[in-house]
Amino acid sequence: MKSHHVITALIVIVLWGMNFVVIKIGLKGIPPLLLAALRFMFVAFPAIFFLAKPKVELKWLIAYAATISFGQFAFLFSAIAVGMPAGLASLVLQAQAFFTVGLSALIFGDKLKTSNVIGMLIASLGLVLLGSASISASASQVSLAGFGLTLCAALSWACGNVVSKKIGSVDMLSLVAWSALLPIIPFVALSCMLDGAAVVWHSLTHISMSAVLAILYLSGAASLIGYTLWGKLLAALPTHVVAPLTLLVPVVGLSSAWLLLDESLNTTQIVGALVVMAGLVFNVFGQRWIDAVRRKVLV
Structure with missing residues (x-):
């Protein structure tokens, strides 16, 4: 990666990582589904007056909007509204990577690699730890509801990824x-x-002014600018180089929530978060490590 690619990637990671803190700020005084409506209103307008309509069949455009746009953010905004910590939400949402792999295997017949299976098992253990920590928390019902809604958001995102794959270029x-x-x-x-x-x-x-600024950030910075820069990275670099960079989003999400919202994790949540991150990392890089070990053994 060249220096300008690194800078672009860092900008996207920070924009998307801070997204969760901004959602929490925006939800102060605005119901979650209304906040989502305002976000997408300002994503669409005035952008559609300057962008040609995508060459996509209407059914796939509807499917993409129903999953990536409506489903993902209805669940995510609701999760944070009922008490899901913003930083933890940024991490649990990354379960979409495993949902995507599983759905692609079922729908497109993609073969699961050993690293995918091991990564899923590791991350699943981490999610169990996070879930158990939510159940044992003082506001268990709210925390568990937020945890479950965030997983639903991850599944919706994964369904949207499958739709994107179906749409193609x-x-x-x-x-x-x-x-x-x-x-x-x-x-x-x-x-x-x-x-x-x-x-x-x-x-x-x-x-409030803070809510207005949050909406502008969610629509302009996180959506339009973030996706534009991300698209440029995908066009300029191999997918296997760009895709793993999303693993840094929860790092920014957790750290920014700690610094700006004073969110802290208990010991079980910290261990669970680290285990989930380990599973995500192994899902991306594990096959290379497995192949390297096999080559050494064969030699």
Whole structure:
């Protein structure tokens, strides 16, 4: 990687890692589904006036919007709203990597490598530890609900990855912007149903400056800028070089939540987080290590 590639990658990692802290700030005074609606409203507008409509069949555009946009963020925002720590959410969400591998094996017949299986087992152990820590926490029901909702968000993201694979090569920024149109009305409608139209109206008419800045960050920095830079990295470098960089997102998420929100993890959560990270790392790099050991043994 050249120096400008490294700088670009670091910018994306910081933008996406800080995303979870900003969500928590934005949720102060705004219901989760309304916050999601506002995020996607500003992702779509005014971007769609400057970007050509992606060359994608309508059914796949709807499928992408339903999974990546609606499903992922409905669950994620709700998880953080009911008490899931922002830093921990950034880590648990990375379970999408394993869900993606499993779904691809089922749908596309992709073969699981030894490193995938071992990585999944290691990360699963870490998730069990995190889940047990949530159950034993003082606000167990809220913490466990947040943990479960975050896993649902990871599964939705994974389903979106499968849809992306089905779509194939496409202008990613255009896809993100145009697909953002579809979940806006469902998000608002659900927020009115679950939170009440009066709460939604009050949130919109009494929105704070911190919430406005959070929405601008989520839509502009994390979505449009983040995905644009990420797309450039994918176009310039091999996928196997770029993809592992997402492992640094939870590092930024956990550390920024600790610094800015004063979030701390208990011993079991720290161990669980480290085990999940180890599983993610082994999933990406483990096959190289296994092959290297095999070559040494054969020699």
